[in-house]
Amino acid sequence: MSESGQQNATSVIVEKLRGWNAKAVSEVIEFHGETTVVVPRELLRATAEYCRAELEFNFLSDATSVDRFPGEPRFEVNYHIVSIPKRLKLRLRTRVSGSDPTVDSMVPVWPGAGWLEREIFDLMGIRFNGHPDLRRILLPADWEGHPLRRDYPTEGFRDIPSTYLPAFKKQ
C-alpha cells in the first residue's frame, strides 16, 4: 500500500477511535506516513482493547519508551500495533511524568508485551500496573538505576571492590 493509501486507511481508524471515545484521542501526529495517536494514561488499556477487539489490531510489533529529560512530561511509552488482516500500522502513545512513571500493562491485551514491558521497566524504570512478572530482564536483579535514562552516564565505573580490579583502586 502506498504511503498516502496507508494514511487514508489509518485516518478512518482514527475517526472510528474518536467515535468510540473522543477523550481517548487527545492528539494525532502524522509523519511520513506514520500515524501516532496520543492517549491519556487512564484510557490506554481501554483504547488498546478496543483496537484489538473491534479494529482488528491483533499484532503488537513493539513497545518503546522515550526519556525527554529535563522536559516534562518526562517519559513517553509507545505501542506499535499492526492489523495483519487490514495491513495497517498504528502507534499508541502515552506520556507520563517523571515523578510518577506508571502505565497500565498491555499484557492482558497482547501477551507479547510481556518481555517488551519488562525491558522498559529494567532499562527506563517505568512500572506497568497489572504485569504478571515485572522484574529486571537484561540487567542483574540487584542492579541499581535505570541505564537508558538520560541522567544515567554512558560510561564509567561504579564501586568496584579493589580485590577484583587491583589497578583501579578507589582513591
Place this chain on the structure above:
Amino acid sequence: MTTVETATGPAKTMVLNMGPQHPSTHGVLRVALELDGETVIKADPDLGYLHTGIEKSCQDKTYSQAITLTDRMDYLNPLGNNLVYCLAVEKLLGLEVPKRAQYIRVMMVELQRISSHLVWLGTHAIDMGAMSVFLYCFREREEILKIFERFAGQRMMTSYIRIGGVAVEPPAGWREMIGKFLKMMPSRVDEYEALLTENRIWQARLKGVGKISLDRAIAYSMSGPTLRAAGLAHDNRKVFPYSSYEEFNFEVPTRTDSDCYGRYMLRVAEIRESLKIVEQAMAKITDSGPIRTEAPGIVPPEREKMKTEMEALIYHFKIFTEGFSPPPGDAYVAIESPRGELGCYIASDGSPKPLRCHFRTPSYVNLQALPLLIHGQLIADVIACIGTIDIVLGDVDR
C-alpha cells in the same frame, strides 16, 4: 519448586539450570528449567549475559557513527541491521534512495539471509547430532563471506549499507563471483535435504516437537519462520514492502504443521527463494549509476571532489565532526530479518545525536514464547526448540 503426582506418589520437582555456558544454547542463554523427571513443567529464560548497551551507546553517537554499532547486534545478519537503521534514518530525513542502490541493498541482504539460514541449519543439525551437515553449511557460507569481503572489505561486520545508499561501488568482477555462487548453490541445498529431510532420526527428533498454535503465535508477537510455519503468510517483504522488494518475484513459504520439522522445511525453502531474489537483483543492477543519493550535508561528497572543491571539503568536515540534524519527530521501520520482524524506532529531537534509538529484535520477542513451546516436552526437546526459534544472543540482549 512444586509437588507433582508421579506413578510412585507425590514428588518434588527439580530445578535444573541450563546455564549460560552450554554448547547448544546458541550463545550465552540461561534457562532455568523446572523438571518432573525429564519432563519440563516450567522454564524461565534469564537473559542479559551479552547485553552491551548498544541502544545507549547509539544515543551518544551521531547518526552515521551509530551504523557500525548496529552491525554487532544480530551478528549473523549485520547487513539487515544496517538496513533497518538506515531506512529509519532515511524516513526521518525524507531521503529518496536511488533504485540502483536499493537493488544492491536487496541483493546483499538476501545473501545475508542465505548465510544466516546456513548457520542456523548447521548448528541446529549438530545440536541434533547430524555433524556433517554443519561442515557442509559452513563450506557454502564461506563463499558468501568471500563475496562480502570483496564488496565491503569485511567478512561479517561490513557496515556496507549507509544512509542514502551503500558505502562503495560493487567491485570489478562481482557478477562472475555471484553468478558462480548462484550456479553452485541449488545442488548444495539438495545435498542438505538429501541428508536430512527423509532421515528417520531427524524426523523422529523434530516432528511433533515444539508446537504452537497460530492464535498464540500471533498473541505472543512471534514473527518470521516461526509464525509462517504456524500458518500465517506474514512476511514484511510482501506485506509492508521496503527497499524495492515489491519489484521482485518470489514466494513466501508457509506451512501449517508448526513444529520443528515444519520450520526446518520452511527455512530450506526460504534459502531457495532468496537465491531467486539474488538472481533477479543481479539482473536489475546496471553496470554504472549512483550508489548513494545526492544529499549535501547528509551524504558525504566523493573523495576526489572533497580534495579539490572547497564546498565539498566543508560539507565533509561538517558531516564527520558535527553530524547532521534530522527534524524532530520519530520513525519506526520494520524489515524481515532471517529471524522475524526486525524493527528500528528512532526519536529525534533536532540534535545530531538520536534522542532514542530502539531496536525491536525478533530473537528477543520470539524467545518469550519458549516456555510455551517446551511445556510438557523432554529436556532433549528443549535443545530442539531453542534451535528452531533460531535465536542469536546478540539479537536478544543487544
